[in-house]
Amino acid sequence: MKVMISTLLSLFLLSFSAVADTTAFGLTLGKTTETELKKIYRAKLTGVNQLINGNIYSIPVNQLGIEGARNAFAIFDTDLTLSFIKIEFRQSRFEALNQILSRKYTLTEQRNIPFFGNKHAFYKHENAVIELVAPHLSDIAILSYITNEYVKEYQTIESEKRKRNKASELEKL
Template sequence: MKIMISTLLSLYLLSFSAFADTTAFGLTLGKTTETELKKIYHAKFTGVNEYTTGNTYSIPVNQLDIEGARNAFASFDTDLTLNYIRIEFRQSRFKALNQILSSKYTLTEQRIPFVGNKHAFYNHENAVIELIAPHLSNTATLGYITNEYVKQVQTFENDKRKRAKASELEKL
């Protein structure tokens, strides 16, 4: 009986963790590899990500099968696993995309003024989902980002500010 309960508990936890991953457009953050991306999409190498030094690929938006997508990118870390998905849309899609995201993820911050920059941030397990529409732009950006990637960007930007400050001090 104990073995049966233990097995059922293990299966439950295993099935829960399978649903915990953040997956968008058939790609799972922290798990999908570059090889798997290329099997799903006709992705093309576009360069190296300055924050992670991993590879970045463009994804043909017609393969995503989502209305209003203009550009799509997938970025990987040096371990060759997916850490960032970015899709650009017509800004007019902001409201509809935000409604879809709010039904799937936990809203952490939202600002939608009548005029001005709009954004909505969501959390899901190991990731942040951000929807951003700058004022006077015709583009809204949807990003699925691992928490690790967020930390790497913050570290990179902090180091960049420190170097700039040190360089300024040297000149004075």
């Protein structure tokens, strides 16, 4: 009996930890490697991300199986694990994508979504931030899945950049 309870508890914890990871399009943030990406998609190396010095791969959108996708990218960190998924859609898909995301993730911020103007919706899930953005006068909506570590690194770099710019302005005045 103790063995059965122990086994059930182990299975429960294992299934709970599997749910905790953020997975989109068969790719798990912080876990999927470049090798695994290439097994799932015919991804092509397109460059290196200047922020985290990780490789950027282009994913053929016809392999994603989602309507309206135009471009898709997977960005890896220096440990060769997935840090960022970016998919561009037709802007007309914003509302449908937002509804789908709201059923799966926790909404953290959604500005009033106007008929005209910038549209934003931000979600969170365990180790990630999910952003859906459609800039005004653009024909695209951008869906991004980003690890919390990537977000922190970006914020740190941007903060340092602002400090340098202020210091530079002070010197000029």
